[in-house]
Amino acid sequence: MDASVEAxxxxxxxxxxxxxxxxxxxxxxxxxxxEECVQDAYARALATWSTSGIPSRPGAWLTTVAGRRAIxxxxxxSRHDRALPLLVxxxxxxxxxxxxxxxxxxxxxxxxxxxxxxxxAIAIEAQVALTLRLVCGLTTAEVGRAFLVSETxxxxxxxxxxxxIAMARIPYRVPPIEELPSRVHAVLTVVHLxxxxxxxxxxxxxxxxxxxxxxxHDLAQLLRELLPGDADVAGLLALIxxxxxxxxxxxxxxxxxxxxxxxxxxxxxxxxxxxxVDLVREALRHRPPGRxxxxxxxxxxxxxxxxxxxxDWHEIVGLYDLLxxxxxxxxxxxxxxxxxxxxxxxxxxLTALDELATEPLLATYSYLASARANFLHRLDRKDESRAAYxxxxxxxxxxxxxxxxTDRLSEIEGSR
Numbered sequence: 047m048d049a050s051v052e053a054x055x056x057x058x059x060x061x062x063x064x065x066x067x068x069x070x071x072x073x074x075x076x077x078x079x080x081e082e083c084v085q086d087a088y089a090r091a092l093a094t095w096s097t098s099g100i101p102s103r104p105g106a107w108l109t110t111v112a113g114r115r116a117i118x119x120x121x122x123x124s125r126h127d128r129a130l131p132l133l134v135x136x137x138x139x140x141x142x143x144x145x146x147x148x149x150x151x152x153x154x155x156x157x158x159x160x161x162x163x164x165x166x167a168i169a170i171e172a173q174v175a176l177t178l179r180l181v182c183g184l185t186t187a188e189v190g191r192a193f194l195v196s197e198t199x200x201x202x203x204x205x206x207x208x209x210x211i212a213m214a215r216i217p218y219r220v221p222p223i224e225e226l227p228s229r230v231h232a233v234l235t236v237v238h239l240x241x242x243x244x245x246x247x248x249x250x251x252x253x254x255x256x257x258x259x260x261x262x263h264d265l266a267q268l269l270r271e272l273l274p275g276d277a278d279v280a281g282l283l284a285l286i287x288x289x290x291x292x293x294x295x296x297x298x299x300x301x302x303x304x305x306x307x308x309x310x311x312x313x314x315x316x317x318x319x320x321x322x323v324d325l326v327r328e329a330l331r332h333r334p335p336g337r338x339x340x341x342x343x344x345x346x347x348x349x350x351x352x353x354x355x356x357x358d359w360h361e362i363v364g365l366y367d368l369l370x371x372x373x374x375x376x377x378x379x380x381x382x383x384x385x386x387x388x389x390x391x392x393x394x395x396l397t398a399l400d401e402l403a404t405e406p407l408l409a410t411y412s413y414l415a416s417a418r419a420n421f422l423h424r425l426d427r428k429d430e431s432r433a434a435y436x437x438x439x440x441x442x443x444x445x446x447x448x449x450x451x452t453d454r455l456s457e458i459e460g461s462r
Contacts, residue, residue: 051095060257062105063183068155070112087112164232167214172207173232182240191248194407237265249443277329281338284325288345291315303450307354319349337373359389376407392421412441
């Protein structure tokens with residue numbers, strides 16, 4: 047197998063999966079059948095691009111092949127003869143006269159597929175998991191890591207969600223405006239998890255998956271066009287802009303991780319920061335502020351601080367207090383504990399972290415161990431710090447983070 051072809055197919059999977067699958071669903075009206083056809087298209091690419099050459103537009107090639115495969119299967123009735131209902135009902139595109147003047151026409155098939163997966167008939171966690179798997183192209187294992195559950199548990203959750211869509215015959219469309227409030231929360235959660243998975247890849251050689259970040263940003267922008275007055279949408283877009291503004295400074299010239307405390311802030315995207323801060327102000331005018339607005343406000347405090355030492359950690363702790371009361375997530379509680387340590391000292395931070403030691407969802411989360419290791423090191427408790435860094439290293443599957451943790455261990459050994 048030509049290595050360049052393998053790399054091109056892998057890159058097309060990262061960048062084009064969502065477009066190809068969403069477009070194929072429009073042809074099949076059946077999510078399972080569409081997924082099967084798209085997988086066949088990628089397999090055919092591996093077999094044919096070595097001789098025919100890599101196409102200039104891989105996504106268009108894959109969409110065409112998947113669509114032809116779907117039409118062929120439909121004609122032969124290989125799936126329609128089965129005693130299974132269609133997973134989605136095909137809904138023809140609305141003409142201009144049929145569109146509600148308050149809703150711009152959304153031509154992005156990914157957004158249609160997200161709203162299909164995020165139907166209120168499906169449990170919220172299953173909505174998000176199914177969308178990350180189908181629309182965003184994440185593996186079941188990657189989706190499981192995002193939820194801090196096993197791959198087996200996540201596979202069962204996704205299967206149940208598909209069955210629910212089958213029974214409910216959920217249409218493939220962006221819902222009318224009166225249905226949006228019951229659907230948008232899950233969609234925002236999907237886009238946020240997509241962004242966080244791209245921001246720091248749970249596994250692999252790269253710290254960042256730019257394709258996922260760009261996909262999340264595009265979808266957030268589309269939602270902003272769809273719901274321009276929604277404070278949660280504004281908050282999510284602000285959060286993405288403010289957090290991603292630091293991307294260029296997160297790695298050194300040697301490819302090693304650079305913590306925020308050591309980053310060159312002149313390399314941050316200050317235009318994105320200004321746009322994000324304006325959106326934060328807009329989102330915070332809504333009372334009470336939503337979780338994305340609060341998360342974006344925390345990111346804004348970081349973004350506007352002229353240096354690490356000038357960061358207002360007490361304000362950040364206060365924002366986390368509001369956030370954890372509204373959205374009691376174990377990861378938010380962990381971030382709050384770290385902020386306490388930076389505001390009040392490592393002893394206070396360690397105490398806050400140790401209160402989370404029995405949280406099941408954090409048992410395999412490497413950031414809890416690495417945060418403890420940092421505070422223990424600052425308290426000069428080197429043996430305990432080394433043990434915590436070793437635990438974090440065992441739990442981490444990202445190569446860049448593993449190198450960072452190994453370097454920290456070497457520093458501790460060198461200072462002994």
